[in-house]
Amino acid sequence: MTATTESGRKQPFIYRLPVISHFRTSVGLQRGMLVTGLVLTVVFLLTAAFAPVIAPYGFAQLSDASGTFPAQQPPSAAHIWGTTVGGYDVYSRVLWGAQTAFVVIVVAVVMSIFLGVALGLLSGYFGGWLDRVLVVIADAIYAFPSLLLAIVMSIVINRGQSSFWGGIVACSVSISVVFVPQYFRVIRAETIRLKAEPYVESAKVVGASSIRIMGRHIFKNATRTLPLIFTLNASEAILTLAGLGFLGFGIEPTSAAEWGFDLNKAIADASSGIWWTGVYPGTAIVLTVLGLTLVGESMNDLNDPRLRGRRKSVGKTPAGGPDSTAGAQAALEAESRVL
Amino acid sequence: MTTLIEAPPSDADGLLPSKKKSSGGGLGTYLLIRFLLIIPTIFILVTMVFFLMRVIGDPITAAQGGRLPPEALAQRIRDAGYDRPIIVQYLEYLGQVATGNFGTTITDRRPVVEMLATFGAATLELAINALIVALLVGIPLGLIAAYKRDKAPDAVLRFFAILCYATPVFFAGLLMKLTFSVWLGWFPVAGRASTRTELAMGGLASPTGIYWLDALRSGNMAAFGDIASHSVLPAVTLGLLTAGVFLRLVRTNVIGTLGKDYVEAGRSRGVSNFRLVTKHAYKPALIPIITVMGLQIALLLGGAVLTESTFEWKGLGYQMVQYLNARDFVAVQGIVVLLAVIVAITNFIVDVAAALIDPRVRY
Numbered sequence: 001m002t003a004t005t006e007s008g009r010k011q012p013f014i015y016r017l018p019v020i021s022h023f024r025t026s027v028g029l030q031r032g033m034l035v036t037g038l039v040l041t042v043v044f045l046l047t048a049a050f051a052p053v054i055a056p057y058g059f060a061q062l063s064d065a066s067g068t069f070p071a072q073q074p075p076s077a078a079h080i081w082g083t084t085v086g087g088y089d090v091y092s093r094v095l096w097g098a099q100t101a102f103v104v105i106v107v108a109v110v111m112s113i114f115l116g117v118a119l120g121l122l123s124g125y126f127g128g129w130l131d132r133v134l135v136v137i138a139d140a141i142y143a144f145p146s147l148l149l150a151i152v153m154s155i156v157i158n159r160g161q162s163s164f165w166g167g168i169v170a171c172s173v174s175i176s177v178v179f180v181p182q183y184f185r186v187i188r189a190e191t192i193r194l195k196a197e198p199y200v201e202s203a204k205v206v207g208a209s210s211i212r213i214m215g216r217h218i219f220k221n222a223t224r225t226l227p228l229i230f231t232l233n234a235s236e237a238i239l240t241l242a243g244l245g246f247l248g249f250g251i252e253p254t255s256a257a258e259w260g261f262d263l264n265k266a267i268a269d270a271s272s273g274i275w276w277t278g279v280y281p282g283t284a285i286v287l288t289v290l291g292l293t294l295v296g297e298s299m300n301d302l303n304d305p306r307l308r309g310r311r312k313s314v315g316k317t318p319a320g321g322p323d324s325t326a327g328a329q330a331a332l333e334a335e336s337r338v339l
Numbered sequence: 340m341t342t343l344i345e346a347p348p349s350d351a352d353g354l355l356p357s358k359k360k361s362s363g364g365g366l367g368t369y370l371l372i373r374f375l376l377i378i379p380t381i382f383i384l385v386t387m388v389f390f391l392m393r394v395i396g397d398p399i400t401a402a403q404g405g406r407l408p409p410e411a412l413a414q415r416i417r418d419a420g421y422d423r424p425i426i427v428q429y430l431e432y433l434g435q436v437a438t439g440n441f442g443t444t445i446t447d448r449r450p451v452v453e454m455l456a457t458f459g460a461a462t463l464e465l466a467i468n469a470l471i472v473a474l475l476v477g478i479p480l481g482l483i484a485a486y487k488r489d490k491a492p493d494a495v496l497r498f499f500a501i502l503c504y505a506t507p508v509f510f511a512g513l514l515m516k517l518t519f520s521v522w523l524g525w526f527p528v529a530g531r532a533s534t535r536t537e538l539a540m541g542g543l544a545s546p547t548g549i550y551w552l553d554a555l556r557s558g559n560m561a562a563f564g565d566i567a568s569h570s571v572l573p574a575v576t577l578g579l580l581t582a583g584v585f586l587r588l589v590r591t592n593v594i595g596t597l598g599k600d601y602v603e604a605g606r607s608r609g610v611s612n613f614r615l616v617t618k619h620a621y622k623p624a625l626i627p628i629i630t631v632m633g634l635q636i637a638l639l640l641g642g643a644v645l646t647e648s649t650f651e652w653k654g655l656g657y658q659m660v661q662y663l664n665a666r667d668f669v670a671v672q673g674i675v676v677l678l679a680v681i682v683a684i685t686n687f688i689v690d691v692a693a694a695l696i697d698p699r700v701r702y
Contacts, residue, residue, distance in 0.1 A: 029489065029494055136379050136380075136383065137383055139380065140379070140380045140383040140384050140387075141384075141387075143380060143637060143682055143683065143686055144384060144637065144678075144679055144682060145637045145638070145640045145641035145644075145678060145682065146637075146641060147641040147644060147645070148640075148641065148644065148675055148678060151659075151663070152388060152391055152392070152671075152675060153391070155392075155663065155668075155671075156391050156392075156394050235505070239507055242507050242509075243507065243509075243641075243645055246507070246509045246645060246648070247644070247645070247648060247660055247663075248660070248664065249663075260507075260509075263507075263509055263510060263513065264509075266513060267509070267512075267513055267516075267649055270513050270516045270517050270521060271516065271520075271521065271528050271529070272521075273517075273521045273522070275517050278510070278513045278517070279513075279514070279517075282506075282507070282510035282513060282514070285505075285506075285507055285510060286502070286505050286506050286507075286510065289504075289505035289506075290501065290502065290505040293501050293504065293505055294501065297501065
């Protein structure tokens with residue numbers, strides 16, 4: 001294991017970056033998926049960054065020089081995607097929504113990576129009762145419908161907060177409660193495996209402190225899979241945020257534009273045939289999640305030699321025995337983690 | 340790149356650490372330990388939910404604060420015992436939950452258990468309908484994808500599966516509503532049944548609460564048709580979410596078994612490709628499929644909350660949102676605990692099924 005890692009180091013740095021190395025190993029359909037995903041993701045990022053410049057109106061703007069915006073107006077020259085029941089411009093709110101989604105993803109995922117990695121390292125390295133308690137808690141949380149957990153968390157934190165950052169932080173914490181166990185499990189499992197590696201043993205013999213071993217020897221090797229989980233969780237974070245917003249536990253419309261909240265209002269519109277208030281923010285969610293998922297999927301496939309280089313690998317699966325079951329189980333596990 | 344290969348297996352090992360202790364035991368020991376593991380799971384979730392809900396304050400102030408004069412409020416808090424130390428309340432709550440008593444809702448003063456039974460039936464109905472849709476869509480499409488591996492149909496189907504995941508259920512529901520009820524007028528916009536049917540179902544003796552079952556039992560075919568047309572859109576909406584997962588599962592597993600020697604042997608004896616996929620490769624692939632299908636119950640329940648709100652389907656999810664908005668946390672706590680118990684028990688049943696089907700499954 002370590003030997004191959006070392007030889008892998010010899011490639012130029014840029015080719016070892018997650019997405020670039022994946023791109024170089026991809027072929028055909030897989031490359032197509034990866035590129036589609038990357039394009040969608042880049043469009044999302046650009047929208048988030050330049051929303052203030054592109055959007056014709058503010059997210060909470062109800063009137064301009066020519067007067068108050070009419071409510072529920074179909075798409076026209078002044079409002080190219082129409083207006084909502086509250087008189088907001090749909091196009092502007094969809095653009096601003098990208099910004100909200102981006103900030104929530106970053107805060108939520110960074111928070112959960114930090115906590116999950118720290119707990120996973122401690123739990124895996126030290127073992128004992130701490131490990132057992134953390135594992136049981138993580139399993140309990142993991143098995144529970146994530147949206148319900150996020151709702152419970154958001155009631156606890158949210159209590160009538162409506163400022164932009166208040167809402168963002170409440171949503172992010174609610175989402176990261178769901179994600180921490182996932183990072184925890186991955187990092188803990190890796191740490192347990194790495195703990196037995198000869199280089200950790202030798203570091204111990206040399207007299208390195210636990211903190212140094214964890215921070216230097218284990219952390220770097222245990223976090224290889226993080227870019228993959230990051231991408232997958234980013235898409236889940238968007239869905240959870242939209243779900244919270246849809247149920248009314250998100251961010252107030254006057255503090256930020258949020259796609260899920262807009263869809264909540266759009267459900268009532270749909271019954272009377274008003275399609276533009278729901279279709280645009282909904283499509284924005286789908287395209288963003290699609291982009292991130294495609295990137296994550298492709299990276300997952302390319303990391304796994306059973307799924308990569310397809311045509312040649314058919315029939316090469318080891319036959320029978322517990323080995324192949326373990327392999328199938330692992331592939332399954334990877335597969336089910338994606339969703 | 341090669342260093343990344345080992346990640347999934349090592350993770351799979353780490354997923355079930357607590358169960359590894361019993362390795363070497365027989366089936367009975369395994370089942371017993373697996374059963375006992377339900378208890379800490381439920382206990383932790385109940386504890387977590389209880390304390391999280393109490394961080395906000397006592398349920399009566401949350402629900403009625405500002406609406407009652409302070410003296411009356413204090414009186415009610417004292418009557419309900421919410422002025423005692425939190426640890427006493429917690430222990431009392433645990434005792435109540437253990438005996439199946441979840442208290443009384445604050446807003447409409449109903450026993451929580453009765454409320455759970457009423458709305459739980461509606462959620463169960465939705466979940467069953469959705470599961471049927473998911474199986475009908477997911478399994479055949481998964482087989483096709485595996486059969487046409489790496490060809491155009493496979494690419495299209497894989498994309499469809501990702502799209503199913505990427506579309507939030509409430510947006511899918513909104514599109515369905517727009518297309519099939521508002522524009523085409525094929526199905527009703529919302530609800531579980533029309534008012535007349537609701538009344539007819541409510542008047543039945545010993546109803547199961549699952550409408551189509553009740554309608555069939557009472558032989559009321561008009562009501563059955565009405566219920567069926569109301570069920571289609573919510574079931575398809577929620578079903579598609581899970582169908583994507585099933586499609587991918589069936590595909591991956593069937594592709595895995597298609598590479599086995601006995602399939603190769605069958606092929607060399609002239610068994611048709613179609614038969615190989617549907618008989619030889621499909622059946623052994625079922626075991627992991629069943630396992631993961633059971634685990635989808637959490638996804639299904641989470642999706643049900645959103646689907647119910649989209650279609651005003653009066654089940655646990657819809658009701659939970661109502662109670663949340665009314666700040667009735669006793670009711671919310673009851674619903675959350677019930678869902679936790681359902682998930683824990685389903686996971687247990689899935690593990691038992693897997694252990695019974697495959698003798699190699701012992702952790």
